[in-house]
Each structure stands twice: as C-alpha cells, then as structure tokens.
Amino acid sequence: MKVRVLFFASVADAAGTRSLDAELGNRATVADLRRKLEKDRPRLAGRLGKCAAAVNTVVVSPARALADGDEVAFLPPVSGGAE
C-alpha cells in the first residue's frame, strides 16, 4: 500500500521535504512507517520519535494500522499563539 507523509517545521527541514509518498507492506503500522522513514533519511533519526502522529488529521498511537491512501502527519511539539 501507499501512504502520503507530511512533515512540518524543523522536521520538514531535516527531511528536506514537506511531503512524500511511502510504500509499505500490508498491515504496516505508524511505528513501521516511522522506522522506514528514519532508515531512508538518516537526518530524521531521533526526530520522528519526538513527534505525535496524525492519520487523516486525527492523532493516533504508534500501533495504529495504516490503510492505502492514508495521510500520515508527523507533528513536532506545537507552538501556536504568540507568547
């Protein structure tokens, strides 16, 4: 299956892109996707573990199983507002 991956802020800088498509085996989880991404892009190592993950805009646990076409976002700690 194929999922769409989104990166933000410092993690997008480290990834060198704000989005990419990833090919995964059936029954792959968010944790599997994270491992694959950190292997493919060494500069992401240690960074994705500090991110929350959202599937189709909803925050999920690392054990969450993915489905073909899912949008998976890795979210660094947020800093909205102004102070």
Next chain:
Amino acid sequence: MKVRVLFFASVADAAGTRSLDAELGNRATVADLRRKLEKDRPRLAGRLGKCAAAVNTVVVSPARALADGDEVAFLPPVSGGAE
C-alpha cells in the same frame, strides 16, 4: 459649618434633588448629617442607612467628623458594568 451633600440614583429621586447644602454644628459626624437629612426629608428615611458615605470622594465610616466645605456623597449599592 456648611457641607455640600450629593445624592444619586433612587436616593436622588427620593430626596427630590441631586445636591443640597446642609448646616451642621461643630464636630458633627457623617452619622449626625444622616440623621438630620432623614428628619428634614422623611422620604429619605431608611434609605441613607443602606448607602455608603464618601467624603471628598473617599469612602468613610459613619463616625467620621466633618469639616466646613466637605463634599459628602451618599452612595446606593453600585451597579457598574453591564451584566
């Protein structure tokens, strides 16, 4: 001595005026002024006792001695703001 007296809101309606001058004996207190006003204007009876008193814009106790030229305001419970 002579003091200036100010009334507000429902108390001004009951007094029939928003201000008047009152003649008092030496060493008269706020409580003395209150009694004199309630005697002179029966519609004020029972009302001034529910008011705070301010002398020259500062809230004082009924025992406060007055001086010639003081401005004495009788303040009904306040209702500033909008809700």
Next chain:
Amino acid sequence: MTKVGPGRISLESAVRRVGDNGSGGIAVFLGVVRDNDRGRRVSAIEYHAYPEMARAVLDRIEKDLRKRFPLGGVVLEHRTGRLKIGEASVIVAVSAPHRAEAFEACREGIERIKAELPVWKKEFGPGGVLWKEEQDLRRAKRRTVGASR
C-alpha cells in the same frame, strides 16, 4: 489610562493603546447592554456616575493592577448616559508578557469596577423604569419573605 464619560467606547482604540512591543498577550473584557436582566425585558439602560469619585476609583484600580501584575498597558473605561442593547458600557483591556497575567489582571479589573465604581443604572423596559439597586432590594425582600414561611 482611565475614562468615565458619555463618549462611545472604542475597542480598537483601547487595544491600540494597551499594545506594547514586549507584550505577548492582550486580554479584554467588554460589558454590553443585554436585552434582559434575570428574565425582565430591557430596552435601554442609563448609567449615572459620581464622576469625580469614579475617576479616582479607576485610577486607584489601575495603580493597584500595575503593582500586582507586570502589565504593559491598562485601559479602564466606563460609559455614562443612555445606551442601547448591544452597546458597550465598560471595557477593561490589559497587555502583559504572558497570557496568565493578562487574564488575571483583566478579571481583577472588572471585578473591582463592579464592586467599587460609583455608577448606577436605570433600566428601561416594557415593565417601566427602575433603578437597579431598587430592584435588587425588592428581590432580596421577596427572598426573605419566602424564606420565613
């Protein structure tokens, strides 16, 4: 900055005046005339002040707030005269480095205004014209009578 008088309250101007380059949070409370007071219909409200004292009280509140909180700007204003439904009668606007201080100072400002400012309101409605403090007395009496039965 404090003000008591018949001029309209301008939110935009108040927020511009409290703005400050070191402040990250601006908290504002705006009191507006509602169409009812605990069920009684209201069509307009007249605010009467003891202006000299009201100015002194607002200045004192500003001074105390600045002592208690690290504020950038403070605006405290109360309007007087006849107001229609939806019009603002009072504004408290403060700026502070962080939001917790801004909220606390704003809340304390409006609470003190409600408790201390020598301003009285006359409510106009289909039921007639009534000073607010008189209504409150009547309500208190009704409660007392009810409780003693």
Next chain:
Amino acid sequence: MTKVGPGRISLESAVRRVGDNGSGGIAVFLGVVRDNDRGRRVSAIEYHAYPEMARAVLDRIEKDLRKRFPLGGVVLEHRTGRLKIGEASVIVAVSAPHRAEAFEACREGIERIKAELPVWKKEFGPGGVLWKEEQDLRRAKRRTVGASR
C-alpha cells in the same frame, strides 16, 4: 466561527460576530508577536500550520466550549505566514450572559489552542532563524546538563 490562514485578524470584526442581544459579557484574548522570547531578541515570526487539521481542531474546540458554557458567539482564529512585532497571531472571542462564563471559556479556548493546534513558529532575530520547538529542545538539554553536574 473558526479560521486558519494568512488573512489579518480583525478584532472589531471578531467582536461584532460574537455579539448577541442576550450576552452581557464579551471576553477576548489576543496573542501578539513580542520583540523577545525569554530574552532572545525577535524581529518577526513565521507561523506554519497543517491547515486541514488545524481547522478540524478549532472546530472541535468551539464545539466543546459550547457544550461546557452557555455561549452566545465564539470566534477562534489563528493567522499563518510572516508577522511583524505587534501583529496578532491568534484571537479567542466569546460572548456569554455573565462575565464569569465569558472569562472561563476564553481562557480554556486559548489554553487548548496552545496545546493542540498544529501550528509551528519560526523566529527571526539578530541571532538567526530558529524553529521554536528546536529552541525548546536545546533549552531542555542545557537544563539537563546543568542538573547532572
């Protein structure tokens, strides 16, 4: 009403939209860009959002606030893009019959936005350009090193 995007935040418009004839209190919190962040000088800030999720999060917060408080109107907006010192990045405006509810709902709204909204800021200053979450990590590391000595 919620919004995430590059358009300027209008206080006047937000307050007009939350106004409601039955509401006596309007509480507003405005987050503005400060000239410093814990001592570090700042000249501008860029806000980056995950827009689809940010909209869903703001809608959820509005829904929850309306469930918990008797609100008239609610406006939640976060601006994105590059902002100068003094410009507003976020606004929470609510109206309610009484001030206690207005204050509580406004405070809860901004706290949830700060904790949940997928928005990140990049600070520009004489010391360079830094993502906020990276600074926070460095600071945390420095603290840990200091503590272990």
